[in-house]
Amino acid sequence: MRILYHLPLSPFARKVRLALAEKRIPFELRVERVWERRPEFLEMNAACTVPVLQEPNGLSIADSYAICEYLDEAYPDTGLFGRTLAERAETRRLVAWFDGKFATEVTRNLLFEKQMKRLLGRGNPDASAIRAGYQNLRPHLEYIGWLAETRAWLAGPTVSLADFAAAAHLSALDYVGDIDWSLNEAAKEWYARCKSRPCFRALLAERVSGVTPPAHYADLDF
């Protein structure tokens, strides 16, 4: 069986889960407590991060970038990057935007400070980081809204990994109640369209022990 090692609130693991589900590739989830630094896991990924995908043939692939590119090459049906070179470049630019810029400016300041620090016993959340996270979220939602109003999906005419990368970060933040959707109507509408896709179902149904999501989290018409 195909196994995805993950943590429920990891946006990088969520992106891969959405990609696998969109491609209808079956997989089993296994929670990996990366802070325990399990030797067998370190052998699969020396960086000791999730996600790691283990294929039925034994091949294990570490890092969400490597996994998504692998999935596109190994299972080319339902491509997630677009057809033309220009579309593929735009998809990847946006994946880098969300997994790099958005992750540093927003996700890290909110999710890491408020959830991971507690989990890892790394001290109290830093109030100035949390403030910065909320401030940075605003222009990012505006950018998403602008893209969603300009194009059918974030990177172009078809749904792509850019949508899943963005939705992965937003869904993890939404789970802990950190997204004020009233800030941008177009971003909210785009996210509602993402949530309505079948690939999103398992994510929305999952509950993390000790954290209850807001009522709108799994609501498709929020």
Next chain:
Amino acid sequence: MRILYHLPLSPFARKVRLALAEKRIPFELRVERVWERRPEFLEMNAACTVPVLQEPNGLSIADSYAICEYLDEAYPDTGLFGRTLAERAETRRLVAWFDGKFATEVTRNLLFEKQMKRLLGRGNPDASAIRAGYQNLRPHLEYIGWLAETRAWLAGPTVSLADFAAAAHLSALDYVGDIDWSLNEAAKEWYARCKSRPCFRALLAERVSGVTPPAHYADLDF
């Protein structure tokens, strides 16, 4: 003409320069002072980072990840990712390692603190960050040395983007005198092999105004 917008010490731009040169794709370099936030540049890359590649047909591609994957698809001769799915996954895992983990733990703590802060007028270098950067460099050089002793090149039997990503970071740090090569003999030998490749020539010949590299920087038998 193909134009690469860059900054001389950007490891991400250096990775793309090495990839282009290894593939023998001709290009012109143009320095982009990203801190000036030039409107025409922002239109090519809303994140306002280098590198950005502008193709002769007008297509512009932002982000070093998007550029390298584009080059592999648009110019498949001299592939830089490996042949098998497993080789390609390993190359990408290591590119993510150097552009993510190494960049955060080492490059940012040294190059950003010592060079970019001065350039951007963002205050004095943080001594504790610089200390952390030197400390983190040590295990990274050991990891590179271990990979280089176990395999012909970092990701496997052939030179790949993993080598260029690692060498890009190390060459930028080496330019400012931050690499103590005596720390790991195997890493040093691997880097000497990288430097000897023709694709490295232009990088090693380039000088950054106001910063003189150590004598060994461009020496192939250092």
